[in-house]
Amino acid sequence: MKTRFRLKHATILIACFLLALWVAGCAQEPSTKSSSADKNADVAGKSATSETKEFDLAVYKNNDFLITPQELKGMLGGDELALFDCNKSDVYAKEHIPGAVGVGLHAFSNKVGKPGDPGWGTVMDKADLKKALDALGIDNDKTVVFYSDVFQGPGADGRAVWQLRFAGMDNVKFLVGGLSYWKELGYDVTSEPAQAKPTTGVELKDYDESYIATKDYVSDNLAKQVVLDVRTEGEFKGSQKAGEPRGGHIKGAQWMLWLDLLNKDGTPKTPDEITKIMASYGVSPEDDFVLY
Secondary structure (H helix, E strand, O other), rough: EEEEEHHHHOOOOOHHHHHHHHHHHHOOOOOOOOOOOHHHHHHHHOOOOOOOOOOOOEEEEEOOOOOOHHHHHHOOOOOEEEEEEEEOOOHHHHOEOOOEOOOOOOOOEOOOOOOOOOOOOOOOOOOHHHHHHHOOOOOOOOOOEEOOOOOOOHHHHHHHHHHHHHOOOOOOOOOOHHHHHHHHHOOOOEOOOOOOOOOOOOOOOOOHHHHHHOOOHHHHHHHEEEEEEEOOOOOOOOOOOOOOOOOOOOOOOOOOOOHEEOOOOOOOOOOHHHHHHHHHHOOOOOOEEEEE
């Protein structure tokens, strides 16, 4: 099964990673451990502390791009970590994880022109991407972590991780639960900005174009594959408040809010839960489908 993402709209969100977890996780044997949903329920309704049980990644087979808050906390301040906040600048200025550098919503995307122009919002070419990574001190050796507050922003951390994984960087991680879960666990935040330490020498692989759904690909497969619009319902119905150059949605697309794949604390739902959600849209783990 291949999940393709429509880059034209520049709305590659956390949904892509949750569904990547789902694709691999559904094939596993049932676990005898408590599910992550059960563990998250234990956390809810009581004061969180640093002693809270670590989120269980074992139920997800394809979890190498995830990092738990507990694991990240143990790495803070170390030279082996490069940490980035993908919230809007005002959210970052108010509070963020200590040591995180604010990179905003489109750190690795082409921004020439305006939304809707050819190429706007798509991943930078390799030469420009390398310059951006060098300026941020990102290389192939550090553990590179991105996060956002999924309930205040558009999930730009999911896009950043996907873009760098797309470029072959397997040392890039996505923080489980983002800033909201980090705070629920009682971990420190700060308003003190952090500065990147530039480096050189990052190596990128050729982009895997099979994971991109171009306009022609979507058009040619509308009757063959499910197309899911994971934006807000307002955007799906025509709102342009988020900067859309044109209201509405791709003809034939179904609306699925990306937040529906998350628990109330921002952590991902279990593979079984996601399977049921996707089945309601006519998608099974074996199917090809498109997200935008």
